[in-house]
Amino acid sequence: MKVAKVQGNLELKNSGGLSLFFIGTGSAFSKVNFQNNVLFIKGKNHILIDCGTLCPLAISQYGVSIAQIDNIFLTHSHADHIGGMEEFAFTAYYSKKKRPLVVIDDKYKKLLWNESLRGGLGYSKTFAGKTATFDDYFVQLKPQKVKCGRHVYERAVIGGKDGIDLKIYSTDHSNAKDASGKSFRSKGVVVDDRILFTGDTRFDKKGLDRILGDFDIEWIFHDACWFKNEVHANYADLKTLPADLKKKMYLCHCDEKLLGMDIKKDGFAGFAKRGFYYNF
Numbered sequence: 062m063k064v065a066k067v068q069g070n071l072e073l074k075n076s077g078g079l080s081l082f083f084i085g086t087g088s089a090f091s092k093v094n095f096q097n098n099v100l101f102i103k104g105k106n107h108i109l110i111d112c113g114t115l116c117p118l119a120i121s122q123y124g125v126s127i128a129q130i131d132n133i134f135l136t137h138s139h140a141d142h143i144g145g146m147e148e149f150a151f152t153a154y155y156s157k158k159k160r161p162l163v164v165i166d167d168k169y170k171k172l173l174w175n176e177s178l179r180g181g182l183g184y185s186k187t188f189a190g191k192t193a194t195f196d197d198y199f200v201q202l203k204p205q206k207v208k209c210g211r212h213v214y215e216r217a218v219i220g221g222k223d224g225i226d227l228k229i230y231s232t233d234h235s236n237a238k239d240a241s242g243k244s245f246r247s248k249g250v251v252v253d254d255r256i257l258f259t260g261d262t263r264f265d266k267k268g269l270d271r272i273l274g275d276f277d278i279e280w281i282f283h284d285a286c287w288f289k290n291e292v293h294a295n296y297a298d299l300k301t302l303p304a305d306l307k308k309k310m311y312l313c314h315c316d317e318k319l320l321g322m323d324i325k326k327d328g329f330a331g332f333a334k335r336g337f338y339y340n341f
């Protein structure tokens with residue numbers, strides 16, 4: 062892997078290899094590194110993973126308007142992951158006359174629209190005299206179930222053959238449940254069967270072992286947090302991982318306190334850096 066600082070504007074295409082670009086690397090309330098939203102780029106294809114409240118601002122720092130994004134996948138409904146979706150939808154619609162593609166299943170589409178997006182997007186405009194729906198602003202790409210190794214994942218491909226291949230799985234982000242016993246939906250992704258981006262997750266060694274057993278993972282970009290809490294992987298726990306795993310693990314979604322640590326000394330590959338391409 063080669064790590065290269067962006068020169069000039071962020072490019073949404075490349076010569077064909079898989080690249081990961083961090084628009085931000087910060088925790089939910091970070092005041093220094095925006096939020097943990099990333100782009101995967103490969104040939105003429107790209108996909109944004111998450112669009113938090115600061116994402117449209119963060120991506121503009123690299124000379125790209127959020128309206129230029131064609132494809133997106135949302136890991137979960139916290140505002141640092143979906144809070145920029147209203148601006149994304151409106152600017153894509155008004156400035157580009159386009160509907161971005163969203164990798165999303167029917168269940169989450171309904172939940173995302175009814176519980177998060179409808180308040181702003183649903184009542185601002187009518188389409189053919191009718192109240193706006195998710196489909197007026199976005200094109201849905203439904204992931205399909207696929208077995209990889211010993212477990213079933215959801216799969217979506219951006220761009221057909223030679224496109225960006227996503228395998229989606231559930232993460233253990235929160236144990237809070239609603240009155241009907243449903244827990245918070247949260248996802249991580251394996252890209253091209255080789256790069257693991259955990260999204261938001263608590264420390265989950267069993268979950269990590271499952272992914273590593275099903276795929277030949279080269280690099281891991283893992284959620285990390287300095288302090289003990291109920292929704293993110295704590296650094297003290299991450300430090301207990303085996304050395305061969307830590308050396309291919311970059312930490313992201315980091316709070317400022319964690320950024321002060323010398324994590325390479327503890328065996329990690331380092332902190333993920335915003336404004337850099339990770340070329341695999």
Ligand SMILES: [Zn+2]
Pocket residue numbers: 137139234261
């Ligand atoms: Zn979260």
